[in-house]
Amino acid sequence: MPASQPFPFLTVLVLLPAAGAAAVALVPSSRTARWVHEALGLAVATATLVLAVVVAVRFQVADAGYQMTSDHTWASSLGIRWFVGIDGISLFLVVMAAVLFPLAMLGARARTDKRSFVAWILLLEAACLGSFVSLDLILFFLFFELTLVPTYFIISGWGFARRGYAAIKFFVYTFAGSAFLLVGILAVAFIHQSQTHVLTFELPALARTHLSGTEGVLLFLAFTAAFAVKAPVFPFHTWSPDAYAEAPTAGAVLLAAVMAKLGTYGIIRFDLNLFPEATHTLAPLLLTLGVVGILYGAVVACVQRDLKRLVAYSSLAHIGFIVLGTFALTTQGLSGGVLQMVNHGLVIAALFLLIGWIYERRRTWQVGDLTGLQKSAPVLAGVFTLVMLASIGLPGLNGFVGEFLILSGTFIVHRWWAVAATIGVVLAALYLLWAYQQVFHGVATGANAKIRDLGWGERLVIAPLVILIVFLGVYPAPVLDRITPSVNRLVAHVEQVTHDRQPSVATGGTGNTAGSAAAAVPAGDPPVQVRPVSVHPTRGAR
């Protein structure tokens, strides 16, 4: 474990938005201008973004372990510590979250009670960032649970007609999932204590716990229950269309883009580290759920008449891809899964923002009521096209890179799952293009003809997302360079326990053993062409 940094970047990263939330809440609204709270909130969120960028810049590329750790006593009697750190897997999730929060705050502002709204969003940011950097399991659980409170208030406070129902459903579902997670965390810690006589919840220590086969499987299921609800993985998704649809735009953006990643991140960070054997045993189950999620989400999205629900179900399908890549347990698949978490976050955030803006103009999400928007709102249509194509997975845009890595990483070891998942890609093109046609093409009538195009403020909000979508599609190497070492380390950790080696081709040349990569080259099989792709996937695409 590296020594503590002189400046606790990550601690400040978490505490800054939390303090900001308190500050916004404490500034009285009666005596100040109406914009003060939003300005303060935006300043805090921007400062957090700057800090996140600093963290990304200071990140050591070749170091696969946890960096910038800081470790302090929090509740010593219970063995809980404030232990935070970052590695290639969490780095870009932190950056993505830090990018999306100010954009959501700016792009989907509340009309009433801005003070509370901004305060809750900042608290949610603190909780999300805290979850991504926590390396103590109870600390993670605290932040993981803390996300529920602000989200609950955002949905029930500023949501649409059935917000109360959606908020409670969301809270209770995820809370029930967490019940198993908490018991699982405690069980791992006490098993570890019985082996070492040390009560700790620190991930690196607990990852060395010896678990019997049954113990591992049960604990894996306990952990995965919570993460699968949060992600959501089919069939634990039933809360999500309601929550996404009833949440205000900012809430939907943050739920789908950031909070959903807590689930998939939790699987990668905790399931794979703590229960490598069980992960390997149960991988086919999770792969199947991932594929079912991809197909189910896509099919249901095809029949939605409501744009927001369509996007919600498409999100379910994309989460399925992330699960698929994760449980392929190959370097490519996992790297693709991690990258796709970031990609999906950016794309889904842009989609929810765009349809939120459409709603602001037309007061409806019904595809049947919208037509020909392209005429009067060309910029909106153009941006929507680009984001939609990224979501479909068009080469040159970021969605392609992640999906390609996932599919190729899965194909090597689980051929038929990858084949089935590919059908999902086709369906995604179907429902999105069909919806696009309905909404933007055709002859504009009535209110549709007089729709306002994107204003400068809106363009300013969507621009960073568009730039990132294109940049990651064209040149994902800097991101992959940082993700891959940590992913390799994780895959090696799993293989060490399961004694099951991934095919050498799956390491894509960035593998942990030079021999395995070299061995693959003389074989000359078609899959070898995959090798450069994992580093610079767009070369393969061109």
Place this chain on the structure above:
Amino acid sequence: MGAVTAAAAAHLQLPHIDYLSILPVLIMMGGAVLVVAVSSMTRRAMGTGASTAVSLVTGIAALVAALFQWDSVATHGAKVTIAGAVVLDGFSVFIQVTVAVAVVLTALVADGYLKREGIDGPEFQALALLSASGAMVMGSANDLIVIFLGLEILSIALYVLTAMNFKRAESGEAALKYFVLGGFSSAVFVYGIALTYGATGSTNLPEIADYLARNVVTSNGVLLAGLALLLVGFGFKVAAVPFHMWSPDVYQGAPSPITGFMAAVAKAGAFAAVLRVFVSSFATVRTDWQPVVTGLAVLTLLVGAIVALSQRDVKRMLAYSSINHAGFILLGLEAADPRGVAASLYYLFAYTVMVVGTFAVVTVMAKDGDNGHDIEDYRGLARRQPVLALSLAVLLLAQAGAPFTTGFLAKLQVVSSVVAVHGYVLAVIAMVSAAVAAFFYLRLAVVMYSPTGSVADPLPSDGAGDTAEVTELLPFERGSDQVPGLAVLTDAPPIEAVAERRVAVPRLTALAIAVSVAVTVVFGVVPAPLIDFAHKATLLFH
């Protein structure tokens, strides 16, 4: 004193009395006697303000006395005094502190209540002090007879307090019900003492433990019957299922401040006694009683959480929630080790603060005559009185176990204590019941944050749910009818629908609520002091 007893000295050996060990009890009783004596000797009965002042001073003095006790225990260790009847150890000090805190908070709440309801006379505060002294006796009792003594002092005062609001028929009815069932349970308890005495030859707790450690009781029917009856007696007092039938009616009927007081103090006293009796005296026969406690805990957790779902009266709902909490505290008894006892103690303290604070809000929400506790009476509270609503929301979330509150740490500790002894299933049941419980806490929160006549209540009734589909508007433009969290009233323009009723919050009650919220949150964020206190309290537990 010496002169009076000189004649009898040859025959009667008075035990040495260590006054420090019963100082808080003496202070409480002294306060009660002072209030009653002054009232009966002066021409006019003591006013409410004066009796509140005496109550506050008494409670704080008891806290200070407990501080001295703690110092004594820390330097000289635990000791048994007064002919083995009373024990002064960390455990007893913790209970004294918990009860004293409940007394202080309740005195603050009761002041406003008594003035509003026009209940003159100092009896209320005097009885509360007496009742608290009974709970303190139970906490420091070292003999089954002394426990019974404490139990009766506690209960009889509570029966009268329940009937205190003579304006309400329910109050008297509840008192009668409580009295009959309470008397019955006391009888069962005494019978349990008798049988235990028959089986072990002593009522002194260490002597019982000694006897059971040195002798193998081959035909232990009498002992087990005694244990069972003791458990039934305690079960009534803590309202464990299936001995909970009285509690919803009594909680609903009793004056609201007394309901909170009862929930806190009766639980503290009874759980203190049950923990001490079963974990220290009957530790050797734990295999006999642990399965029974498991059954009680499962029933209590589930029935409490599930039945609460269907309650529309807030006080009844909180009664069932209190039953659910009792189930959690039973988990610590089930673990039957220092970790479990510390967890239960921590839970008792955290719950005391939360529940008195919650009922403080319920008290001020009531209409004149202590009526109007239907959940619908809370609709739109956040709009009218945002600070009050936020306080209640925080307290409810804490009861639900939201992170960074004492409620979470309390649940974490009791659950971890059963996981540590491999009670995985029980732990999962407990956490799932917490998720179910979250539903009804949030239901109340949603109602508070909903506008009058909308749908946010997930269990629509009385036609309240039908208007919702019609009101599908832009979320931000529904105006000020949904103001979660931190809004200050001036922030939003008034609308006619909610201009109905702002409740008056007396200053002292506001102080009590503020203290409860502050303790709940501050010790949730900086947990070490309170957790260490609870853990040290059991290290000295002998």
